[in-house]
Amino acid sequence: MKKFINKVDDILVESLSGFSTAHADLVSLHLDPAYIERKNKASNKVVIISGGGSGHEPLHAGYIGYGMLDAACPGHVFTSPTPDQMLAAAEATHANQGVLFIVKNYAGDVMNFEMAAEMLAFENATVYTSDDCAVVNSTYTTGRRGVAGTVIVEKCVGSLAETGANLHACKALGDKVNQRISSMGAALTSCTVPAAGRPTFDISDTEIEMGVGIHGEPGRRREVMREADAIITDCVDAILADFQVKNLTLEKNNEALLLINGFGATPLMELYLIYNIAAKLFKQHGINISRSLVGNYTTALDMAGASVTLCLLDDEIKQHWDSPVHTAALRWGC
Amino acid sequence: METAFILYAAKEIQQAILTNENTLESLDRAIGDGDHYINMKRGANAIIGIEAELAQLSPEAALNKIGLKLLSTIGGASGPLLASFFISMAKQLPNNNNDHAHLKFVHAFAAGVQAIMQRGKADLGEKTMLDVLIPVSNQWLLLAQQNHDVAFICSSLITTAEQGMLATKDLIASKGRAAGLGERAIGHIDPGAKSCQLMITAVCNLILKS
Numbered sequence: 394m395k396k397f398i399n400k401v402d403d404i405l406v407e408s409l410s411g412f413s414t415a416h417a418d419l420v421s422l423h424l425d426p427a428y429i430e431r432k433n434k435a436s437n438k439v440v441i442i443s444g445g446g447s448g449h450e451p452l453h454a455g456y457i458g459y460g461m462l463d464a465a466c467p468g469h470v471f472t473s474p475t476p477d478q479m480l481a482a483a484e485a486t487h488a489n490q491g492v493l494f495i496v497k498n499y500a501g502d503v504m505n506f507e508m509a510a511e512m513l514a515f516e517n518a519t520v521y522t523s524d525d526c527a528v529v530n531s532t533y534t535t536g537r538r539g540v541a542g543t544v545i546v547e548k549c550v551g552s553l554a555e556t557g558a559n560l561h562a563c564k565a566l567g568d569k570v571n572q573r574i575s576s577m578g579a580a581l582t583s584c585t586v587p588a589a590g591r592p593t594f595d596i597s598d599t600e601i602e603m604g605v606g607i608h609g610e611p612g613r614r615r616e617v618m619r620e621a622d623a624i625i626t627d628c629v630d631a632i633l634a635d636f637q638v639k640n641l642t643l644e645k646n647n648e649a650l651l652l653i654n655g656f657g658a659t660p661l662m663e664l665y666l667i668y669n670i671a672a673k674l675f676k677q678h679g680i681n682i683s684r685s686l687v688g689n690y691t692t693a694l695d696m697a698g699a700s701v702t703l704c705l706l707d708d709e710i711k712q713h714w715d716s717p718v719h720t721a722a723l724r725w726g727c
Numbered sequence: 728m729e730t731a732f733i734l735y736a737a738k739e740i741q742q743a744i745l746t747n748e749n750t751l752e753s754l755d756r757a758i759g760d761g762d763h764y765i766n767m768k769r770g771a772n773a774i775i776g777i778e779a780e781l782a783q784l785s786p787e788a789a790l791n792k793i794g795l796k797l798l799s800t801i802g803g804a805s806g807p808l809l810a811s812f813f814i815s816m817a818k819q820l821p822n823n824n825n826d827h828a829h830l831k832f833v834h835a836f837a838a839g840v841q842a843i844m845q846r847g848k849a850d851l852g853e854k855t856m857l858d859v860l861i862p863v864s865n866q867w868l869l870l871a872q873q874n875h876d877v878a879f880i881c882s883s884l885i886t887t888a889e890q891g892m893l894a895t896k897d898l899i900a901s902k903g904r905a906a907g908l909g910e911r912a913i914g915h916i917d918p919g920a921k922s923c924q925l926m927i928t929a930v931c932n933l934i935l936k937s
Binding site for chain 2: 426468469471472473474475476477500501504505507508535588589593608610611
């Protein structure tokens, strides 16, 4: 293992300290229990809190700020945070309109957020993200996994919350957006959890893992490495099939957002190459890609690979995607 | 049940976890993600770390405190599950005033197991810790109702726990970490079932010794 580390046990705190110092205009860090909260706190709105295992940066702390999250709770690498973190974050940020948790659908995250929700003294609700169409049950889940599409849910719900919408409306929008997203990823290499010190899985130079999760957990199948066109065609086909299963009919000129997400060790040059392929394929199916995002938005430490995410837009989702946002990892319009 | 007994039991459990590092690690590496031992060790050590504080509390307050400490220490899925067990046990313990001391404890244990089932939305036969906990809970209630002596009950529960743990070997997982593996999980004992069996055996042996 070759990584920038002082002591394995100190990685998380040192990284969080760096993040909060670099973005001191946007966030502040609290430890014991660990949470990161937004500067310029809102005084009267639904508070949006997310969290999850570390190693997926910039998810979630990178999305704290105007138009997105109010706080994020980082767990150990690939391990869910604990309820005391969520309670502390909720108590620090709540602004009289209740708390909405956005939680990726993994067994540990679900249970820890569930217990926090039960212990929390004020009104709250939870949106579970489950955009990954690769597998139904995985190493970490019962049901579908929440992956890169989580960023789109956080952006839209965060935008709605800024308008003063109530908790019920924020939860409803989050569920709707999640339902209209589908993701599929492929890994070219494994990732190395620092505490483990060795790659999570073995994969040869001539193999890829189709439908990999964001912790390096197995996906649909191990297959032989092929040219990009073939791999991305499979991802796009899986997404289109998933929309059919979800009964979301794709009409002519359906507007959609296409997100190409890097897992941490694939260069932007390749991510744009993937975008080029996926956009053409979706267009052939009559889908109008009217919004795009390309980059490392939901990573898996140092894994090489990428995921394709398609979100079917409607006027409401489009409006909340386009609205101003000011966070460390996403910023436009202000 | 006295608080002092809970503390002795906690120490026995810690020892049982620490001396089975290799077993727990290799089981979890086979069908999980290899962190089960580290998480269980962190939890057990955290409880021993607040021993002095626990000693001042009533049994139910001590069990509740243990639950809350595990909840903020372990994380992942084991944290909320074990925490739910102890917190529910603590809630149930002061109830059932008509029961004799032993039966009260049996009912508290059963309430803890129920809480794990609810939190994890899992049942018997899904290749999880419940494959040890549910049979032990049922067997214990049965033997206690039949007024068997404590020594007989403890030896019997050690056997029940071992059978439950071994039975997970042939199961396909439908809940928990191994759920994504399908048939690939067959032939491996569930690490959560193994650690529960170790803990139950440690406490039963403690009672048999005293």
